[in-house]
Amino acid sequence: MKRLGILLSGRGSNFQAIADNIAAGRLDAEIAIVISNRPEAPGLEIARERGLPAISIPSKGLEREPYDRLLLAGLDERRVELVCLAGYMRLLSAAFLRAYPLRVLNIHPSLLPAFPGLDAQHQALEHGVKYSGCTVHFVDEHLDAGPILLQAVVPVLEDDTVESLSARILKEEHRTYTEAIRIVLEGRYRIEGRRVIRW
Amino acid sequence: MKRLGILLSGRGSNFQAIADNIAAGRLDAEIAIVISNRPEAPGLEIARERGLPAISIPSKGLEREPYDRLLLAGLDERRVELVCLAGYMRLLSAAFLRAYPLRVLNIHPSLLPAFPGLDAQHQALEHGVKYSGCTVHFVDEHLDAGPILLQAVVPVLEDDTVESLSARILKEEHRTYTEAIRIVLEGRYRIEGRRVIRW
Numbered sequence: 001m002k003r004l005g006i007l008l009s010g011r012g013s014n015f016q017a018i019a020d021n022i023a024a025g026r027l028d029a030e031i032a033i034v035i036s037n038r039p040e041a042p043g044l045e046i047a048r049e050r051g052l053p054a055i056s057i058p059s060k061g062l063e064r065e066p067y068d069r070l071l072l073a074g075l076d077e078r079r080v081e082l083v084c085l086a087g088y089m090r091l092l093s094a095a096f097l098r099a100y101p102l103r104v105l106n107i108h109p110s111l112l113p114a115f116p117g118l119d120a121q122h123q124a125l126e127h128g129v130k131y132s133g134c135t136v137h138f139v140d141e142h143l144d145a146g147p148i149l150l151q152a153v154v155p156v157l158e159d160d161t162v163e164s165l166s167a168r169i170l171k172e173e174h175r176t177y178t179e180a181i182r183i184v185l186e187g188r189y190r191i192e193g194r195r196v197i198r199w
Numbered sequence: 200m201k202r203l204g205i206l207l208s209g210r211g212s213n214f215q216a217i218a219d220n221i222a223a224g225r226l227d228a229e230i231a232i233v234i235s236n237r238p239e240a241p242g243l244e245i246a247r248e249r250g251l252p253a254i255s256i257p258s259k260g261l262e263r264e265p266y267d268r269l270l271l272a273g274l275d276e277r278r279v280e281l282v283c284l285a286g287y288m289r290l291l292s293a294a295f296l297r298a299y300p301l302r303v304l305n306i307h308p309s310l311l312p313a314f315p316g317l318d319a320q321h322q323a324l325e326h327g328v329k330y331s332g333c334t335v336h337f338v339d340e341h342l343d344a345g346p347i348l349l350q351a352v353v354p355v356l357e358d359d360t361v362e363s364l365s366a367r368i369l370k371e372e373h374r375t376y377t378e379a380i381r382i383v384l385e386g387r388y389r390i391e392g393r394r395v396i397r398w
Contacts, residue, residue, distance in 0.1 A: 089211050113326060114313045127312060128394035130350040133330070151329035153352050158396050195327035 002185045003032035004057040005080030007071070012043030012057070014107055015086035017174035018181065019050055027178050029185060033078040036070065037090060051059045058089060068096040075100075082184060084177070085139065094141055102191070104139040105184065107177045109169045111135060111151055116144035124156060132156055132165065134173045136180035138196075147194045149180045201384045202231035204279030206270070206287040211242030212397070213306055214285035216373035217380065218249055226377050228384060232277040234270065236289060242308065252277070258289060267295040274299075277335075281383060284338065284374070292342050303338040304383065306376045308368045310334060310350055315343035320365045323355060331355055333372045334377035346393045348379045 006015045015034065021027040034047040037059035046053035057074055059067045068091075075083065085106040097104060110120035112135040115127070124132040133153040140146040151171035156165060183189055190197045205214045214233065238257035246253035249292060256273055258266045266289075274282065284305040286360045290354040309319035311334040323331040326331070332352040341347040351371035353362060382388055388397045 075386045111310060111313065111328070111330060113328075114310065125391060125394070128308070128392070129312075130347060131219045131310060131332070131352050148329060153330050158398075187259060193327070195324070199357075 002029040003081050004029050004077055004181070005032055005075045005078065005083045006034045006043075006047075007032065007083060008036050008041055008043040008086045009038050009089040010041055010043060010087045011039070012086040013047065013170060014057060014177050015043055015084070016046060018084065018086070018178060019047075019052065020174075021178040027182055029082075029181065031079050033074065035074050037067070042087070051193070055189055064091065064093045068093040072096060072099050080183065084181065085117050091141065091143060097139065097141060100140055103178055103184075105136060105149070105177075105180060106139045106146070107134055107136045107143070107173050107180075108144045109134050109166065109173060110154055111153065112137065112144055112148065119162075121169060122162050125160060125162060125165060130156055132169060134169050134176055136176055147191055147196045149183060149189070149196050152176045201228040202278055202280050203228050203380070204231055204274045204282045205233045205242075205246075205285055205369065206282060207233065207235050207240055207242040207285045208237050208288040209242060209286045211240070211285040212369060213372055213376050214283070215245060215246050215311055217283065217285070218251065218378060219373075220377040226381055228380065231279050231356075232273065236266070236287070238285075242285070249322045261273050263290065264294055264314060267292040271295060271298050281380065282338075283380065290340065290342060291338060296338065296340060301337055302383075304348070304376075304379060305343070305345070306333055306335045306372050306379075307336045307343045308333050308365065308372060310352065311336065311343055311347065318361075318369060321361050323327045324359060324361060324364060329355055331368060333368050333375055335375055346390055348382060348388070349368065349375050351375045366371050 031052050034054040036044050036056050039056040044054045057070050083100050083104040111133045115123040131153050136150045137148045138146040154168045189196050230251050233253040235243050235255050238255040243253045256269050282299050282303040310332045314322040330352050335349045336347045337345040353367045388395050
């Protein structure tokens with residue numbers, strides 16, 4: 001059984017969807033550890049209620065590299081094979097990424113490269129795009145960059161608010177993230193340049 | 200009958216689609232003039248073969264503002280009400296845009312704001328996105344910016360080349376541009392910030 005490590009900073013809605021899909025037999029993996037950089041993240045309590053190991057490694061006041069060494073120790077101890085970011089609000093260091101080459105995934109609520117960063121759904125609405133969606137990508141040292149594994153598209157409706165658009169995208173996030181994890185765990189892809197080709 | 204002015208620099212494939220849709224009764228408008236800034240643009244000959252008025256106003260060696268005054272004179276003479284760019288490879292000046300406020304449209308072969316500028320399909324392939332498409336937008340002084348009227352989405356396939364992806368997008372361009380022109384001519388929209396809301 002492949003061992004996932006989840007990093008989060010808040011509720012970790014995508015973490016919950018992954019856990020649901022594992023519980024329902026839709027994803028052949030287990031969550032080996034949930035780590036939050038913020039002790040007060042609701043995702044930690046949610047993990048514990050589900051009987052999953054969950055720890056806080058507070059990042060406050062720590063530089064990126066020393067903090068990432070703590071993170072790596074936590075993941076290594078649990079023999080994590082694939083790291084899934086679920087609303088983890090920090091960039092990862094090059095040293096961290098060297099320890100998990102092409103083994104860190106993130107999901108972002110826009111059709112990247114459009115609208116990276118915070119409040120992607122708000123950005124999309126303000127820009128007036130007619131379609132948005134979500135992107136699962138391999139993580140590199142840059143914000144919401146890295147080779148794209150999967151995307152899903154949703155329409156932006158004329159009367160959308162940030163809330164209604166976010167809800168529509170979130171539904172696709174929950175489906176898409178699990179599918180992307182499955183592709184990576186099964187090794188059904190190759191990377192050419194920054195194109196991820198599936199087979 | 201609403202009078203369209205077409206600006207192009209090459210073949211103007213989207214111009215031909217507009218002309219086809221007018222001829223087929225799918226768009227209630229007429230092409231009052233086709234203007235190219237390049238005398239050798241194939242679109243000029245294609246227009247003449249269709250019996251449409253077509254002129255060359257060479258831009259070579261002219262600064263933007265003086266050139267745009269020549270363009271405006273050509274459009275005014277033909278009493279053009281809506282200007283449609285169809286592969287017109289120059290930015291328009293503020294003075295031009297003041298003369299046609301919210302009356303200049305462009306189509307771009309990507310889901311803007313992703314991949315503005317040249318070779319958008321190549322950019323999309325290289326970036327490794329899983330969906331691309333086209334965007335019809337009101338033109339402002341910036342490259343491929345301005346409020347978005349319509350977009351259409353196509354998948355990017357694993358074995359796509361620039362040619363195959365471009366062909367898939369082009370089919371959507373031909374449909375989408377005509378629909379956007381219809382919306383503008385019928386006045387069935389309002390603009391809030393940079394969102395174009397249709398009704």
